[in-house]
Amino acid sequence: MKYIDEFRDGRVAKGIAAAIRAEAEPDRGYRLMEFCGGHTHAISRYGLSDLLPQNLRMIHGPGCPVCVLPIGRIDNAIELATTHRAILCTYGDTLRVPASQGLSLMKAKARGADIRMVYSSADCLKIAKENPAREVVFFAIGFETTTPPTAIAIKQAEALGLANFSVFCNHVLTPSAIQNILESPQVRELGTVPLDGFIGPAHVSTVIGSRPYEFFAEEYQKPVVIAGFEPLDVMQAILMLVRQLNQGRCEVENEFSRAVTREGNEKAKALVAEVFELRRSFEWRGLGEVPYSGLRIKERYRQFDAEARFGISYRRVDDNKACECGAILRGVKQPRDCKLFGTVCTPENPMGSCMVSSEGACAAHYTYGRYKEVA
Amino acid sequence: MGEVKRGYVRPVDFRHGRVDMSHGSGGRAMAQLIEELFLAAFDNEWLRQMNDQACFAVTTGRMVMATDSHVVSPLFFPGGDIGCLSVHGTINDVAMSGARPLYLSASFILEEGFPLADLKRIVQSMADAAMGAGVPVITGDTKVVESGKGDGVFITTTGVGVVPDGIEISGDRAQPGDAILVSGNLGDHGVAIMSQRENLSFATAVQSDTAALHGLVAHMLAAVTDIHCLRDPTRGGLATTLNEIARQSGVGMRLREAALPVRPEVEAACEFLGLDPLYVANEGKLVAICPREQAQALLAAMRAHPLGMNAAVIGEVVEDPRHFVQMETRFGGNRMVDWLSGEQLPRIC
Numbered sequence: 001m002k003y004i005d006e007f008r009d010g011r012v013a014k015g016i017a018a019a020i021r022a023e024a025e026p027d028r029g030y031r032l033m034e035f036c037g038g039h040t041h042a043i044s045r046y047g048l049s050d051l052l053p054q055n056l057r058m059i060h061g062p063g064c065p066v067c068v069l070p071i072g073r074i075d076n077a078i079e080l081a082t083t084h085r086a087i088l089c090t091y092g093d094t095l096r097v098p099a100s101q102g103l104s105l106m107k108a109k110a111r112g113a114d115i116r117m118v119y120s121s122a123d124c125l126k127i128a129k130e131n132p133a134r135e136v137v138f139f140a141i142g143f144e145t146t147t148p149p150t151a152i153a154i155k156q157a158e159a160l161g162l163a164n165f166s167v168f169c170n171h172v173l174t175p176s177a178i179q180n181i182l183e184s185p186q187v188r189e190l191g192t193v194p195l196d197g198f199i200g201p202a203h204v205s206t207v208i209g210s211r212p213y214e215f216f217a218e219e220y221q222k223p224v225v226i227a228g229f230e231p232l233d234v235m236q237a238i239l240m241l242v243r244q245l246n247q248g249r250c251e252v253e254n255e256f257s258r259a260v261t262r263e264g265n266e267k268a269k270a271l272v273a274e275v276f277e278l279r280r281s282f283e284w285r286g287l288g289e290v291p292y293s294g295l296r297i298k299e300r301y302r303q304f305d306a307e308a309r310f311g312i313s314y315r316r317v318d319d320n321k322a323c324e325c326g327a328i329l330r331g332v333k334q335p336r337d338c339k340l341f342g343t344v345c346t347p348e349n350p351m352g353s354c355m356v357s358s359e360g361a362c363a364a365h366y367t368y369g370r371y372k373e374v375a
Numbered sequence: 376m377g378e379v380k381r382g383y384v385r386p387v388d389f390r391h392g393r394v395d396m397s398h399g400s401g402g403r404a405m406a407q408l409i410e411e412l413f414l415a416a417f418d419n420e421w422l423r424q425m426n427d428q429a430c431f432a433v434t435t436g437r438m439v440m441a442t443d444s445h446v447v448s449p450l451f452f453p454g455g456d457i458g459c460l461s462v463h464g465t466i467n468d469v470a471m472s473g474a475r476p477l478y479l480s481a482s483f484i485l486e487e488g489f490p491l492a493d494l495k496r497i498v499q500s501m502a503d504a505a506m507g508a509g510v511p512v513i514t515g516d517t518k519v520v521e522s523g524k525g526d527g528v529f530i531t532t533t534g535v536g537v538v539p540d541g542i543e544i545s546g547d548r549a550q551p552g553d554a555i556l557v558s559g560n561l562g563d564h565g566v567a568i569m570s571q572r573e574n575l576s577f578a579t580a581v582q583s584d585t586a587a588l589h590g591l592v593a594h595m596l597a598a599v600t601d602i603h604c605l606r607d608p609t610r611g612g613l614a615t616t617l618n619e620i621a622r623q624s625g626v627g628m629r630l631r632e633a634a635l636p637v638r639p640e641v642e643a644a645c646e647f648l649g650l651d652p653l654y655v656a657n658e659g660k661l662v663a664i665c666p667r668e669q670a671q672a673l674l675a676a677m678r679a680h681p682l683g684m685n686a687a688v689i690g691e692v693v694e695d696p697r698h699f700v701q702m703e704t705r706f707g708g709n710r711m712v713d714w715l716s717g718e719q720l721p722r723i724c
Contacts, residue, residue, distance in 0.1 A: 001642050010633075010707045017707075047708020231706050347716030368710040371699050 007230030008046070016235040017051040024242050030056040032241055033331055034199040035178060037064030037359025038229040044368035046231040052238070059331040060361035062177055062286055063201060065142040066093050067329065067353040067360045070283045071317040073170050074099035076307075077139045080168060081105075081113035084310050086135040088115045089124040093357040094141060098350055100317050105139075121153035128157070128165040137306045138167045145203040147171045147295065148268040151275040154297070154304045166306040169297050172282060174204045175212045176293035180284075182220045186332050195331065197241040199234065200226035202256055209264025213252045221250045228256040275301055283316060285353050286329030325352035328361050335362040342366060387411045392491040399485065399519025412495060413515060416502035417481075421513035429513035431478060434537050441468035442533040450497065450527055453567045454582030458500030460658060461530040463587045464609070466508055470589035471605040471661065473544040473596055474536035479505060481515040481532050486525030497528060508587040510534065536589075541600055548603035549624035553692040554670035556663045558591060558677055559584070559685040561613055562641040565655030569648065581640045586659030591682045595663065598676035604664040607657065611715045614653040616662055617700045618714045627695020630702040630712060634689045654715050664692060 024030060034040055040060045043049060049058060062068050074097050081088040088105070095106040095117060109115040114134075118124055121138055128136040140150040150167060157165040178198065200213050205226045213224040223244035227237035237255045244251060254260055275298060282294025297305040306312065319325060323345070324338035335341050335354070345351040347363050354362035387407055397404035414422055421429040445461040462479065469476040481501065485494065505512050512532075563584040570579045588607065595602065604624070608616035613635075621628050637652045645652045659682060665673050670688055677683030690702075700712040 001639050001646065004643075004646060008705060010705050013706050045704070045710060046706040047704045047710045048706070050708040051706070347713075363716075367713045367716070370713070371697075371701050371709065371711050 004230070007228070007232045009232065012232055013051060013235055016232070016239055020056070020235070020239050020242055021053045023239070023246065024053050024056055025246060026055065028055065029194070029196075030242060030245060031059055031194050031196050032056070032199060032238065033059040033061045033181075033195055033197075034234070035061040035063040035174065036199075036201045036204070036229070037067065037357065038202055039199055039227065039234055040064070040361060040364050041359045042229055042231050042234050044364035047368070048231060048234060049369075051235070056238070056242070059195065060328070060364070061181070061198075061331065062284065062329040063143065063174065063204075064354070064357050064359040064361075065146070065172070066097055066357040067325070068172065068177075068284045068286060069094070069097055069141060069170060069353065070285045071099055071319065072283065072315050074105065075317060076312050076314065077105060077168060078103055078108045078113065079312065080137050080306060080310060081108060081115050084135065086114075086137045086306075086310075087127060087131060088113070088137050088139055089118045089127060090115060090139040091141065092117045094139065096350060097353055097356050121149045125153055125156055125160070125162065125165065128162045129160070132164060134164060136165050138165070139170070140167050141170045143172060143174050143201070143204050144207045144272075147272050147276065148207065148265075151271045154275050154301050155271075157304055158301070163303075166304050166309050167297060168306040168312070169276070169295060171276065171295040172284065173293050173295070174201055174208070175215075176290055177284065177287065178213075178216055180287050180290045180293070181330055182216065182222070184330055186330065195222065196245055197223040197225070199237045199241070200224045200252070202227060202229045202233070202259070205256065205260040205264070207265045207268050210252050210254050210260055210262050211264070217250045217252045223250045223253070225253045226256050226260055228259065274298075283314075285319070286326035288326075320351050323352040325354045325362070328354055335365040338362070342370065387491060389491045389495045394485045394487055394489040394491060394494065394519055396487055396519055396521070399517060405517065409517065412498055413517070416498045417505065417512045417515075419511045419513060421511070429478070429480075431513070436540060437538045438535055439469055439472045439474045439538060440533065440535050441465055442531065443468055444529065444531040446526065446529050447568065448526060449568070449571045450493065452571050452583055453579075454563075455585040455658075456497055456500050457528065457530055458497035459504035460583075460585050461532045462501050462504035462508065462510070462512075463585050463658060465532040465534040466510055466587040466589055467607045467661070469534040469536040470587075470592045471544070471607055472536070472538055473542035473592060473602070473605065474538045475593065476508070476510045476534050476536040476589050479510055479512045479532050479534045481512045481530060483515070483517045484525055484529040485517065485519045486527050487519055487522040489527050494528065497530075501530075504587065508589065510587075539596070542596060544602055544605050546604055546606060546620045546623040549620050549626050549664045549692045550603065550666075551626055551692050551694045552667050553603055553664045554667050554688050555617070555628060555630070555690045555692065556665070556670065556674060556677065556686060556688050557608075557613065557636065558588075558661045558663070558683040559659075560636045560638045560641065561608075561657060561660065562637060562645065562652035562655035564658040565612070566641045566644045568656070570644070577644070579640055579644060581638065581644065584657055584659035586682055588659065588661055588682060591661070591677065591680045594680045595673060595676050595683075599665055599669045599673045601669060602663055602665045602673070605661055607661050609658060610656050612652070612654040612656055613662065614651075614700065614712045615715050617712065618698075620662075620664065621695075621698045621700055624692075625698065627693045627698055628690055628700040629693050630690035630700065632702050632705045634687055636685045636687050653712060667691070
């Protein structure tokens with residue numbers, strides 16, 4: 001396939017792998033975090049870790065939008081579809097995220113709630129137009145990549161006078177999460193999670209640009225290489241990080257220059273700024289409350305805010321005590337360190353959110369990498 | 376005394392009419408629908424007897440029987456419809472034992488309000504498929520459910536067939552060292568169906584691969600009698616089928632991604648939907664497992680048949696007490712090809 005095969009060429013990959021092996025200094029470790037679930041997926045799907053030297057370890061970060069949704073927000077979404085009898089429109093991979101009382105959106109649907117999978121926010125507007133007598137709520141989740149389409153949906157709903165449409169906003173911000181990880185005591189002080197560098201987000205960076213990462217590189221002295229989601233992008237980014245570390249540089253480099261600029265997508269950023277504003281704090285699964293890390297709908301568009309319209313109040317729900325999703329999302333533990341992994345927690349019956357989306361660290365390891373474990 | 380004049384009966388209105396509850400009531404309306412639609416389309420000596428069952432002579436040897444319910448949405452899709460699908464699906468289940476399919480039954484659950492024109496189109500498509508495959512529909516049933524309690528039409532078909540002597544095909548016969556073959560391009564049916572889904576519709580030239588495979592199977596068995604396993608990778612795709620066989624046979628498998636035949640259009644559709652062609656449904660493909668020494672002969676036989684032109688050897692059976700299916704990626708790394716978990720859901724990023 002044109003424009004795809006070029007980035008999945010096995011021979012080129014072997015060349016880059018050889019360069020990484022040759023340049024990685026044998027007497028030191030390289031611990032690199034890929035922030036995005038898209039990178040996690042590519043690494044597992046193409047078996048990239050088989051091509052890397054022993055002393056280079058990839059740590060899966062919290063950049064899976066489904067994985068970081070806390071239980072309480074899923075409970076709220078179910079409440080919208082059951083108590084308030086709204087048509088709840090959701091992206092596909094949110095359907096199986098576990099909620100309280102053994103529920104999930106999929107299980108609530110089986111019990112009669114009107115929950116519909118959509119591929120874009122535009123689908124929700126269509127559903128709202130077709131069901132004028134029903135309340136239609138878009139369960140908006142995701143990082144900076146999915147935020148602009150939600151903003152567009154709200155503006156279009158206003159233009160169309162769709163009074164039965166609203167948005168349950170759960171959009172979160174990438175830089176706040178990275179900062180939270182870098183500030184966590186394990187990373188900053190105790191050194192239990194040595195993190196040497198980051199592979200920066202692909203699609204998120206097309207919107208926000210490369211500039212926001214400059215702060216991390218400088219303040220925390222960690223190199224960042226922004227990379228595309230294709231396997232060769234990831235390999236190339238790893239090589240670039242190895243070179244920066246070897247040379248003692250801490251810079252933001254852009255491997256994904258075919259799509260990412262320093263300033264990002266100005267139009268998309270302006271649109272988001274027009275419709276959304278920062279929340280003082282937002283709970284992330286695994287990271288807990290992270291200050292100024294989530295967005296809410298501005299007063300000007302309050303009529304489309306499902307939280308205001310239905311009086312939704314947030315109640316924090318703790319994860320299963322044995323679930324290690326939190327530590328895994330912070331890079332403190334690996335999936336196989338969790339007692340639940342592969343036993344009571346499987347993709348069929350996920351206990352923690354990392355097992356839900358194929359971008360989640362646990363699901364990716366379970367689905368693609370389990371063969372590496374001793375029988 | 377003259378002949379009793381047969382009263383005029385208004386023919387079923389196949390242009391504007393709709394299914395109503397009387398079509399399933401057992402009364403005149405039902406009898407008329409059976410006569411004018413089902414009997415007319417499937418016409419054969421067994422149906423013409425108008426009994427509640429079909430009576431046929433049995434041969435010696437081993438018989439196989441398979442049943443399959445069809446609930447596809449949309450009912451009409453590029454390359455086929457629920458009608459021909461329901462014939463091919465059951466013929467293929469019978470054929471995957473190496474059997475020659477003999478007869479089919481067909482059972483319809485119709486939803487009140489379903490357009491008779493659509494029903495006629497579906498039944499005609501079934502009749503054409505049965506005729507084309509040489510496997511007649513010899514008995515059937517019709518029920519009608521109230522509006523809202525069905526999805527237009529559900530069709531269940533059952534098939535019987537006879538396994539020739541000396542053929543021993545079963546999912547538990549895969550042995551380490553065996554070769555794994557597929558008969559052609561993967562994922563066509565699933566992508567054709569998805570392209571028509573209401574909230575997704577995208578333009579694609581991909582057609583469903585729905586086809587009856589018993590001819591291909593007979594052709595393969597003529598070349599290689601010692602085929603160990605045959606299965607058609609329908610729902611859940613190739614990945615699910617191989618995991619089933621690995622578990623049944625107590626073995627592992629190793630695939631080569633570069634050897635998998637996938638149409639570029641299907642690869643592209645899967646790419647933007649975030650799906651994996653290994654898990655997308657097929658309706659006219661089969662997986663064959665045979666001793667390594669016979670693999671080239673079997674491959675040549677498959678490629679010589681119109682339904683196996685793009686056949687390929689995609690991997691081998693290995694020893695593995697964990698029954699894992701693994702794949703060497705095009706990239707040179709390794710990954711598991713696991714069971715499908717739940718439904719394949721599009722990824723967000």
